[in-house]
Amino acid sequence: KLAGLRVLIVDDNQTNREIYEQMCTGWGYRGSSVCGAIEALAELEGAARLDDPYQLIFLDQQMPGLTGLDLASLVLSRSELRETKMLLLSSSLNRSEMERAEQLGLARALSKPVKRTTLLEVILETFEVRGARPTAVSSQSAAxxxxxxxxxxxxxxxxxxxxxxxxxxxxxxxxxxxxxxxxxxxxxxxxxxxxxxxxxxxxxx
Structure with missing residues (x-):
């Protein structure tokens, strides 16, 4: 499902970036990573100009300078990037950050560390992929x-x-x-x- 999905990972921690990139590769996605919000914005705008836009962004909230939510706000302010889905990843979110994430319309906010299976399920749900996981039903109901x-x-x-x-x-x-x-x-x-x-x-x- 979603083969070739273009994903941008924004995290100031190199180990985290490598882990998420490996996950994306394993799922057949095209994952790239940058270490901060300014670099992310340049990468997103460049990809859009080349008509090969990113469809999903993993946003680390706790980054020096601009936070993940700051970057989300900048992304939404640009018409060519507004349709990009965003997932917020954070070690801890306070109430005001949760409210801001909801106001910005982020797809989900997840607590780190995120399990591989959980992250994949959230991505499939975000893109409304049907039949991603079989659901157990009784034979009577199925019939x-x-x-x-x-x-x-x-x-x-x-x-x-x-x-x-x-x-x-x-x-x-x-x-x-x-x-x-x-x-x-x-x-x-x-x-x-x-x-x-x-x-x-x-x-x-």
Whole structure:
């Protein structure tokens, strides 16, 4: 899926850049990397002029000078780059940064270190690749072709950006969504209410 996807990795840590580039190569993507926001902007604009634009950017938030969110704002200010998808990668995000990421419309905000499988799933979801992973269903439902219908979903995630994106997408599919921000509240919620599905981040306070 997405063979040849052009990805720009922006991170001031050389080891991180090499790891993400290797991941991209393994998935059949065309990954390149730069060490900062100014270099990234020049690379993005140059690729756009050559009519071979980047389609996805990995943004490290904690960089000297301009942060990942600063770069995202600059990218969105340029009409030729505005359609580029962006993923924010951060060791720790505070509330104001989460809110800003949501306002900028970033595809996702992920906590480092990011597992290879998690990152790939997020990329496929960002580009709305269908059938990327097989879903287990009962033989009875499969035979009948029965739709899932409206589900009552509990979403447990301490990242406000991920909460907003997941909630919006689930509600667009017609599901009812309850959001909690930690494991204790998730346990309280499932004890008090019957949910059809629980989506839980494994890294929560």
């Amino acid at each position: 009948a072709g029965a739709p899932l219908g409206r589900l009552n979903v509990l979403l447990a995630d301490d990242n406000a950006v991920n909460q907003a994106i997941a909630k919006r997408r689930l509600e667009k599919l017609g599901h009812q969504v309850t959001v909690v921000s930690d494991g204790r509240r998730a346990v309280e919620a499932v004890t008090a209410t019957r949910f059809d599905c629980v989506l839980m981040d494994i890294q929560m306070p």
